[in-house]
Structures are given as structure tokens and as C-alpha cells.
Amino acid sequence: MQILKFSDPGFDGAFRRIEQRAEDIPEGIEQTVKQIIADIRQRGDAALFELTARFDRLQLDAGSVEVSEAEIEAACAAVEPQAYADLKLAAERIAVYHRKQKQETWLSTDEDDLLVGQLVRPLDRVGIYVPGGKAAYPSSVLMNAVPAKVAGVGEVIMTVPMPDGVANPHVLTAARIAGVDRIFRVGGAQAVAALAYGTESVPRVDKITGPGNIYVATAKKLVFGQVDIDMIAGPSEILVINDGSGEAAHIAADLLSQAEHDELASAVLVTTCREMAAAVAAEVDRQLSELTREAIARSSIDNYGAIIVARDLDEAAAFSNRIAPEHLELAVADPFGLLPRIRHAGAIFMGHNTPEAAGDYLAGPNHTLPTGGTARFFSPLSLDDYVKKSSIVSFSRAGLERLGGAIERIATLEGLEAHAKSVSKRLEKKS
Amino acid sequence: MQILKFSDPGFDGAFRRIEQRAEDIPEGIEQTVKQIIADIRQRGDAALFELTARFDRLQLDAGSVEVSEAEIEAACAAVEPQAYADLKLAAERIAVYHRKQKQETWLSTDEDDLLVGQLVRPLDRVGIYVPGGKAAYPSSVLMNAVPAKVAGVGEVIMTVPMPDGVANPHVLTAARIAGVDRIFRVGGAQAVAALAYGTESVPRVDKITGPGNIYVATAKKLVFGQVDIDMIAGPSEILVINDGSGEAAHIAADLLSQAEHDELASAVLVTTCREMAAAVAAEVDRQLSELTREAIARSSIDNYGAIIVARDLDEAAAFSNRIAPEHLELAVADPFGLLPRIRHAGAIFMGHNTPEAAGDYLAGPNHTLPTGGTARFFSPLSLDDYVKKSSIVSFSRAGLERLGGAIERIATLEGLEAHAKSVSKRLEKKS
Known part of the structure; x- marks a missing residue:
């Protein structure tokens, strides 16, 4: 793993490569997605079924596009009791956290001769996109559906592709635990278009949230305005700030937990301690070879990983504020002492007992976070995403x-x- | 003004015309705007000054692109004391309202062995786009800049084009009253691009808010992700619900206050009283001829105005929920009795003493509201637009x-x- 200093002559250039690793949407993809959206708008279910047959090798009709109650129950029964209990624990903890984000309707009586106020109400219907295949994460279902239900959304519709007809029982179980109302076995840009405009089978929603590949992200961007969407997520990243305290093995493990996501993930350590820099580099190397996802993690570490030796924590904090990381670990002896100096970050993990993975599953806060420096202006997915407001004026x-x-x-x-x-x-x- | 009933055979078709009056962005405009953005990114100030010379017939350089302190003071001095006092009153009332929207940072100590929380912090730097020429509204400056300052945004940058070098003193005065930090005399897509990417003269911001023409709206949509933006506003609209109470002349005046904005504005009355429908239609006709903006208002009323006779208030409320109006007046005897049945609206004006115009200037709530049915999922511009959040996890x-x-x-x-x-x-x- 490369070890750098801020004063290195090539530092800014080397870092710009990491910052700019998210690609612009290729023109070809945008055109393809535009055609898919137009097709769904025009032909509804017929287009949806054709596209699903083509991309997912799955023949659907109006009777089979929706996942049946019996299927969901079978999935829940097939899941090990321990996994069921773990997902339920995660759902409950996510619900407790998001309930604290609740904003109430208010009316001001400050003046005798007029009232002003703000109504806060849940959205009528929300669509949750869940990726299929290898990236089918039950935690994603929980992180999107639980806040929607806590907000009081009238109906939560989920779409999840099932390539070759294969369903992921953990995903269906998470949907049941979270209280998802209806599930459709479609995916890709065609699922996003179906949610945005409605088809004979899939009801039109007011907002679409949830992660997806470049086709899904492009479709979400294109239907924005017709419906609301959550943020457009780029590749994931972690920044760890360290002051020499703690264990190199733990920091290395946290960097690798980010790197294993995909080749574009970025894992960076800034430490004030030269010895820690060397120890973490050695640990990363050692632990890499233990991983089943070694190839992905190694590529990510080689291309978008770095260890930077900083003069002091001020320099480290300034760097963090410059890049506004999605995940920020304050792996220091006094994390709350450092916190006020951090201006931008999606989620902040405090101290040596808080691996970023805790936030991915069940600490409570949402794991959908602003990436690529957008924490300067975007916020984590939250209850606010599932409500809308109206002003009241009464003279x-x-x-x-x-x-x-x-x-x-x-x-x-x-x-x-x-x-x-x-x-x-x-x-x-x-x- | 056309008088319809929901049961009319052509009702849905007639209404779809009103709902779909917002145009898609023409492909040509998108290409032009893409080129302008690319040019600003590549050549910075040089491109900004060239484009300003071309579109605004105004020669700028690094010394003159920013509005000077002396100019702002001269504008404030040139404005009548009564106008100054009125704008100051509006700014204060807007500040009071938006302060009530403030969300606080919190940390939960519900559990003995871990902390979770949410930091709420202002954005570092915000750009406010203010249109020039005839649509240069000081109220727009206040509605964008005051919430930004109340939120604690570090630096508020305003851009306002000055075609042929002509400044609007009320706009500069409103900027001073609101506490805008710097003002640049540029506009159009080039101003949006300069704010999003920065040039030698114009600093890069984190978010751009404020209204603009189709070029500005397209530019905002294209830079979304690089910076945050507020909503993409379509043509404006009002829906008035009436139960036969009140004065036809007042309702007609409110419909016309919407219609005078532009030819695409829509003004619709739904009343349960056939006599009121006829009386308002007659009043609209009569009052139209009194207006200096008669031509615009008449075109809007003719094309996108309607009076609908409803069976009862339930039917009226159901219609309102279907179209999710930007502005909704409950011109009824018991507006608070009707309020719970209203699910979607940008701003709701209660009873016969609350003309929509009150909300445009100084009731307190923001006048930037979701249009074209997007009140189903978008909210009024608010303090939330000028802050971002970070999650905290500490095990x-x-x-x-x-x-x-x-x-x-x-x-x-x-x-x-x-x-x-x-x-x-x-x-x-x-x-």
C-alpha cells in the first residue's frame, strides 16, 4: 500500500486520481436507458416483461410479476432462525434511530392576528430498488424500507430482479421484517421506469430510493422530477484518521472492509505516526491474502488506497474536510476531542471499538451515505427522505x-x- | 373563463392539458447549456466574460465582475425609505419563520454501551441565482438568502445578470438586508457553471438555489451532483377551493394574481356553489381589463384557467390531492376543518383573509414551492436546504x-x- 506525505511533490495529482475515480455516465448508457424508459411509458407491462425476459432470462406475466405471499413465507421459513433474529435486531435498531429524526407538524401562535406553520406528512407511496444477483443485500432492504415505514409511508413497493428466477431468501425475509407491502421481481432501468410511471401491474410511486448499477443510477437520474429520488451514489470510500493509538491490525481490517466492496472502492488512512503507517501497510498485505474477495480488495487497495503520514491531527482534519469522506473513522485516543474539527462526512465512527461495519448493519444510522465529496452538501438517507412538508398561512x-x-x-x-x-x-x- | 364539472365527458382530457403544460427541455437547449458548462470549466473567467459580453452586452473583467461595496451602498441609498423598510420587515419575518425550522444536533444516550447521533451543520458556501431584467424580484433574494444566513451558511454568493450594465437597486438592497456576502454581475447557464465549478473570480459553492429561465434550470439540472441544487421549478399554479362563502371579487383577484406571472401559469377554482362559479367568472373578466399585465393574465386564464363546480368539499379535496397544487387557497368558512383532508400542497392559505400574495412576500414561509404536482414528494425551500447532516456512531x-x-x-x-x-x-x- 503506497505511503505518502502531504508535502510529496506529486501528492495532489495522486490524490486527484482517487477523487475522480467515479466515471461520468457514458453517452451510450444514457441513450439505452432513455429508450427503456420510453418503452415502459408507452407499452407498460408488455415492455417490462420483454425486458425482463431479455436481461434476467425470466418469463413473467401479470400473474407472476408480483412475489406471492406464499413465496415470502417460504423464504422466511427457509432462513435460519439465527439469521432471522439478527435481521430483526438490525431492523429494530434502525427503527429506533430513525424515529429520533422525526420532525413534527407545528403551528406558531407568536402573533395575535395570524398563524403560520408547517405540516410534515409521510409520502403516499415509495419504491425501493433492491439489486439482485451477487449484490443482493438484506441490509439494503432494511436501510430503505424501515425508515419509510417509520415515517408512515402509505405503501412501500419493492422491486428486486431475480435473474433466472432465483430469489434471495434473506432479501425477502428482510422485506417481510421491514414491512414492505408489495414486491415485484423486476430490476434494472425497466424497474425504475415502472415505479416512476406505473404499468398495469406496478403502481406508480412518489419516490424511488435504493442502490443499483449504472443503468439503475442513470434511470433514477432521468426520472428525477417525475418522482423524487435519493442521492446518486458513486463508488464507496473510507478515511481513517489515526494518532498512533490503537492496533494496526484493526485499522487494516477496516480499510479492507471497504476495499472488498468493489474495485472502485477507496480506503485511505491518515496517521500522525510513521510507525503506524508502516505497520498498517504490512497488515493490509498480510490480511489481503486471507480474504475470499482478495482480488477485488487488492485491486481497490492498489489503485485507490493510500496511507498518508500527517504532521498532526490538524493537518489530518483539514485533509478530511477537503475530501468530505462517506465513511470517516476517528481511530484516535480522544475522538470526541477531534469531532468539532470535522466539518464534512457522511458518517463518523468514533474510536477504536467502532469499526465502520457496525454502521453498515445495526448501529442504527442509515448506511446510505453521500459519496465522492458530496457530504459537503448531501446528508445520509433519513426519515426526512420519506416525508414532505407544506407551509400554512392564516391571516x-x-x-x-x-x-x-x-x-x-x-x-x-x-x-x-x-x-x-x-x-x-x-x-x-x-x- | 371555462366552467367545468368533474362529470363532464371531456374533463380528464381538458385537465391533462393543464397538468402537462410544462415542457420537456428541448434537446437543443441541453446541448447549448452543456457547451457553456464545458467552456466555463475549461476556460474559467475568460469564458464567463465572453459569454456575458455576448448575452448581456456587458464587458467585464476581474476588476468589475464583482459588485462593489460602493455600488451596493449607492443602491440602498437610492431606494425609497418606505421600500427599504418594507423589504426589511419582510426579511425579518422570513427569518423568524425559518428559525423555527431549525434542527439541532443530537446524541442519544439510550444505551449504556454505545452512542449514536446526528450532527446538523450549515453548508460552507451557497450560491444564489437571481434573474435579471424584468423578472428581477427582490423578494426572491430574500427568500433564498435569508434562510441561508439563518442556517449559518459560511458565505452566501449571489449572481445576478445586469443586461447592458443596468442594475436593479431593489435587488441589491434586498441582498444587503439579507446579508449576502458577495455579488457577481453574471447570469444564465454561465453563472450556474461558474458557481458549480468556480472560476478565477467566482468561488465554487456547495449548493445553488434560486429561480431562472430554461437555460438556468437546465444548467442546474446538469450540475446536480457536482453541487446540490434546490428543486427544478416548473410553471406556477394556484388552486382555490371554495364552499360558496366569501366574495367573488377576492377569489377572482387571487386567480389573477397567479395568472399575471406568465402565460404558462395556471389558476383554477373548485367551488361547491354554482352561483359563485358564475360570479367569479364574471369578476375575472371584469378585473382582467383593469390590469397592466392584462395580455399575460388573459392568455394564462384562457389556456390554463378553469372554474370547476364540485358536488361537495370531499370531491374538491380529492381533486386537490390528485393535482398536488403549488399554492392552495382554502377559501371556505372553516378552513381548519378542511385542512386534514388535504394531503399534498406546497403552501396552504387559510380562509378569506389570506390571499396567496401574502405568502409571496412576508407571511414568513418560503415562496419557493414545488410545482406541477411535485408537492406529492417535494417540500418548500427551507432551512433544511442550507444544512447537511452527519451520523455519529460510538461503540x-x-x-x-x-x-x-x-x-x-x-x-x-x-x-x-x-x-x-x-x-x-x-x-x-x-x-
């Missing part, structure tokens, strides 16, 4: 008399005469 | 011992061995 006659003059005058200076008249016509009445 | 050794087994097992069933090892390596230590 009494006295309130309109008190403030009407200013409303009329501002409207007039903006050249919006009819705005002004909507007030003056009311006020002239009594005179 | 003690005891916490990791209690929950580590479940973390390892879920990671294992997802095939993520390195995730499991990041826990097991920590736990094996003590044994």
Missing part, C-alpha cells in the same frame, strides 16, 4: 390590515399589480 | 461485545468477509 382580518400595506407596496415595486390588488380589494371593503 | 468495548456477533453474522450472510473480520479481529483480542 385574520386584523393581520391583513396590519401587514397588507407592505404586501401591496412590495408587489407594486416588483411590477405585480394583480398581487397588490388581491390585498387592496380585501382592505377597501370595510372602508 | 464501547462492551457495546461491540454485545452486538458484534450479529454484525459478523449479517456480514457473513452478505458474503462480506472483511466486514466480519473487522469485528472479529477486535473481539478475539481479549480472549
